[in-house]
Amino acid sequence: MMETINIILEGLPTLLKGMGLTIEITVISLILAMFIGLILGVFSITKSKILRTISTAFVDIIRGTPLLVQILFIYFGLPSVMDINLTAFSAGVIAITVNAAAYLVEIFRAGINSIDKGQMEAGRTIGFSYGQTMRLIILPQAIRRMIPAFVNQFIVSIKDTSLLSAIGLAELTLSGQSIYAANFRAFEILFAVGVLYFIIIYSLSLFSRWLERRLDVA
Amino acid sequence: MKMIEVNNLKKSFGKLEVLKDINIDVNSQEVVCVIGPSGSGKSTLLRCMNLLEEPTGGDILIEGDNLTAPKTNINELRQRMGMVFQQFNLFPHMTVMENVTLGPKRLKGKSQSEAKELGTQLLDKVGLVDKADVYPDNLSGGQKQRVAMARALAMEPNIMLFDEPTSALDPEMVGEVLQVMKDLAEEGMTMTIVTHEMGFAKEVADRVIFMDEGFIVEQGTPDELFGNPQNERTQAFLSKVL
Numbered sequence: 001m002m003e004t005i006n007i008i009l010e011g012l013p014t015l016l017k018g019m020g021l022t023i024e025i026t027v028i029s030l031i032l033a034m035f036i037g038l039i040l041g042v043f044s045i046t047k048s049k050i051l052r053t054i055s056t057a058f059v060d061i062i063r064g065t066p067l068l069v070q071i072l073f074i075y076f077g078l079p080s081v082m083d084i085n086l087t088a089f090s091a092g093v094i095a096i097t098v099n100a101a102a103y104l105v106e107i108f109r110a111g112i113n114s115i116d117k118g119q120m121e122a123g124r125t126i127g128f129s130y131g132q133t134m135r136l137i138i139l140p141q142a143i144r145r146m147i148p149a150f151v152n153q154f155i156v157s158i159k160d161t162s163l164l165s166a167i168g169l170a171e172l173t174l175s176g177q178s179i180y181a182a183n184f185r186a187f188e189i190l191f192a193v194g195v196l197y198f199i200i201i202y203s204l205s206l207f208s209r210w211l212e213r214r215l216d217v218a
Numbered sequence: 219m220k221m222i223e224v225n226n227l228k229k230s231f232g233k234l235e236v237l238k239d240i241n242i243d244v245n246s247q248e249v250v251c252v253i254g255p256s257g258s259g260k261s262t263l264l265r266c267m268n269l270l271e272e273p274t275g276g277d278i279l280i281e282g283d284n285l286t287a288p289k290t291n292i293n294e295l296r297q298r299m300g301m302v303f304q305q306f307n308l309f310p311h312m313t314v315m316e317n318v319t320l321g322p323k324r325l326k327g328k329s330q331s332e333a334k335e336l337g338t339q340l341l342d343k344v345g346l347v348d349k350a351d352v353y354p355d356n357l358s359g360g361q362k363q364r365v366a367m368a369r370a371l372a373m374e375p376n377i378m379l380f381d382e383p384t385s386a387l388d389p390e391m392v393g394e395v396l397q398v399m400k401d402l403a404e405e406g407m408t409m410t411i412v413t414h415e416m417g418f419a420k421e422v423a424d425r426v427i428f429m430d431e432g433f434i435v436e437q438g439t440p441d442e443l444f445g446n447p448q449n450e451r452t453q454a455f456l457s458k459v460l
Binding site: 116118119121122124125126127128129132136137140141144 | 268270293294296299300303305308311320321325369373
């Protein structure tokens with residue numbers, strides 16, 4: 001028992017560093033993905049056929065291909081034909097961002113569509129523009145309804161970052177792999193890796209429950 | 219003075235022609251009630267008047283400004299026209315006061331205190347000052363509709379449009395809503411009202427328009443239209459609803 005704890009404690013600094021990187025990539029990617037998701041989500045409900053097509057094409061392509069393939073494509077595929085040099089970190093952020101955004105587009109679209117169309121009409125008849133009505137009236141209501149779906153996607157994206165180990169990014173999973181590759185204590189180390197992922201995700205779940213309760217009162 | 223001028227208005231949804239060559243004027247301070255069977259196009263006509271529905275043909279002038287002209291700023295024009303819906307359409311994430319003051323604050327640049335003063339005044343007018351900090355979910359249908367009227371009036375419009383404002387209400391709440399509308403009419407507001415309340419139309423309207431199958435079949439003072447309808451279809455409709 002003591003030995004197990006010692007092994008984990010020895011590995012912990014490395015694991016925590018990996019956990020920091022996992023959190024950093026997730027946070028940056030999800031912030032970017034929320035912007036892209038919102039913009040393409042609004043595209044998908046406009047009257048403009050071009051904007052709708054852009055949105056649909058993006059969603060279909062990203063959802064229709066595995067994330068691991070996307071990661072490898074961005075990191076190894078693109079530089080082989082284009083004059084770009086991406087670090088593993090940038091490639092990772094791009095892949096997670098693009099992937100999360102595709103799913104968020106659908107969440108935004110469904111959330112906005114779930115608001116009664118009388119709300120848009122009421123806003124417009126007061127004299128607000130489409131954009132103002134969206135910002136002041138539709139989105140504040142829609143986003144409340146979207147929170148559970150957002151959190152779901154955030155959790156999926158946190159776990160997806162483990163795939164970035166495939167391009168040598170020392171996030172939590174690869175940090176674990178590098179430790180047990182040297183000390184051969186896969187059980188202890190992977191158990192610790194699992195616990196750290198759980199801590200990140202469970203904290204997010206608690207936060208979202210608190211947020212939902214708070215918004216429900218308003 | 220003509221506040222609303224509708225010329226040769228046509229509106230189709232796909233192949234279905236809902237409005238066929240409508241011509242009406244609404245004069246300043248006039249109260250016009252539009253009646254007719256469901257599917258007659260009366261709501262569509264009202265919704266064309268503030269461009270919630272895009273006309274297929276003809277034109278509509280609001281205080282002389284052509285609604286569908288490319289240079290017309292529709293958002294500015296709508297600020298001069300209040301609209302009250304059958305389903306109230308209050309903003310559920312805002313208190314009653316916030317519902318009423320959103321427009322004045324964001325569109326007319328009123329300060330928080332100016333907007334609140336105006337809001338209090340209007341809520342007093344509709345008898346709901348005590349509900350200022352309540353959310354719409356906690357109001358009855360009649361109260362919601364009165365808030366909706368206060369919200370529309372907060373933009374200080376020259377024209378008010380009502381789309382079946384009492385149709386979604388329990389019978390005991392119809393009176394309180396009609397009373398506010400009556401007060402408004404007495405103050406000289408120009409009003410166009412799509413309604414099924416024949417008693418109200420008789421009492422308050424300056425002119426009643428009967429629509430059927432996308433046409434204006436007959437119009438006149440309440441006495442003329444209810445007392446001595448000329449057209450067969452008007453007679454048939456009135457015999458069913460009166």
